[in-house]
Amino acid sequence: MGNDLLLKNASYLNVAEGRYDKADIRVSGGAIADIGSDLKAEGETVIDAVNKFVLPGLIDCHVHVTAATADLGQLGEWSPYYVAFHTAKLMGEMLDRGFTTVRDAAGADFGIHDAQAEGLLRGPKVFFAGKALSQTGGHADPRPRGRQAYDACYCHPHIGRLADGVDAVRQAARDELRKGAHHIKIMAGGGVASPTDRIDSTQYSLSEIEAAVEEATAANRYVTAHAYTGRSINRALRAGVRGIEHGNLLDDESLELFKEYNAFLTMNLVTYWALEREGRKFGLSQENWEKVAAVLDGGYEALGKAHEAGINLTYGTDLLGGMQVHQAEEFAIRAKVMPPIDVIRSATTTAASLIQREGELGTIAVGARGDFIITTDDPLKDITVLSQSKLDYVIQDGAVVKTANTATAVR
Incomplete structure (x- = not known):
């Protein structure tokens, strides 16, 4: 099960290469179905990500969700x-x-x-x-x-x-x-x-x-x-x-x-x-x-x-x-001794490898789950974007699950 979504004009982080690529991203049934240029809407939710930065959804590899x-x-x-x-x-x-x-x-x-x-x-x-x-x-x-x-x-x-x-x-x-x-x-x-x-x-x-x-x-x-x-x-x-x-x-x-x-x-x-x-x-x-x-x-x-x-x-x-x-403060703490891209890898691609979901989670690629965060500022230049959760959108399995007050252009 999942949702259908089209991200237009995305600058998305190629985590492995440590660079941003530009493309449209289509999510169908909760998974990334296509990444390309000038993809046409087919009735799904559309987000215009122009001038935004799109990263894979984050993975925390050590939590205790019951530890209240x-x-x-x-x-x-x-x-x-x-x-x-x-x-x-x-x-x-x-x-x-x-x-x-x-x-x-x-x-x-x-x-x-x-x-x-x-x-x-x-x-x-x-x-x-x-x-x-x-x-x-x-x-x-x-x-x-x-x-x-x-x-x-x-x-x-x-x-x-x-x-x-x-x-x-x-x-x-x-x-x-x-x-x-x-x-x-x-x-x-x-x-x-x-x-x-x-x-x-x-x-x-x-x-x-x-x-x-x-x-x-x-x-x-x-x-x-x-x-x-x-x-x-x-x-x-x-x-x-x-x-x-x-x-x-x-x-x-x-x-x-x-x-x-x-x-x-x-x-x-x-x-x-x-x-x-x-x-x-x-x-x-x-x-x-x-x-x-x-x-x-x-x-x-x-x-x-x-x-x-x-x-x-x-x-x-x-x-x-x-x-x-x-x-999220762990991002800022690690950035004192690690480059931001390596801190992000620890919460995306490397994390996915540990949990045995390499290629499915922590990456933006065809076949991966449609999990993203979208920000206005570049986390590679300013890690406080992540450590202070300055997020315009949080998207899970193609569904928008959180938007910032300033987030617009969803239809």
Whole structure:
């Protein structure tokens, strides 16, 4: 299903080449059917894009659409219906910022995916992991030290589930795949928003990681791993993990392994930028807030090293609670150490490769989905066009889903 649209006089970004090409673009049934000169309207919606800049719809490769609070332990106590209403609001706001696709890194499930796909939920397309897999005491174990019981009922909106031992990890991975997960998320090291683990810890044995990778590979899916330190990153990559989330404390060996295995790195500096400023306001405990500085400082250096080394960098934000309003700020943060075109690639072509939708998403080409953002100013010259969401149009599957007050010439 999709919509019919004709963009006239478009200067559209050829992301691979890093240049703008001029053409008309026809979308039929939600997909790009033709790119050429002087295309004639055939009854579809027409937008005159003269003097505008047309980019592919943006992809955020690390979101938590259910994370309406930074207190992830408390989130698991909420009613799933209440979480769903928060999710609808958060996803609608993501779409308004031009993110027509997101990869949920733990929390979303087939219900959210299906509701969006069926038009019941306004928001980006969702590629989901289901619940992240964590060892006891790992990054997705929400229990404080004094609590023993853990209710892992599917209907509870925890972002993770506990699985200890090879057999348990294998069963948990199979169960998330059974429910339609597009990728498996594992916690391979310590984190910021968890109560009992340290940033410098490694999590899961190699055999447990390999079991998750084996199950994902069998289903033509992949594993992505939460990991900050070089030690945790390197053992995960050697075990066959395809993606690393965060990576702020990577080392030189990590850079070599990323290239050797053609793996992907999804950093998200904006979440630490936001947590440092607003985390306690939105539910982050003082103890967890104090972990933020350790990963924020290392993140800028790691991003610069990864870009210089030619690593597959994908755009991610990982924002929690009310801090999700800063989603687009990651563009400005990355532009401090990367050229704008490479930042845009991280949110388009490279992101599409990670989610296994190369040629379908994150690009403007015949056969790709009709997802676009249209701006008055050139993001290659001024990244604030994206970081401040200065968008004239957001278009998803050929349908105009948002217009700026100044946007005109739709008929």
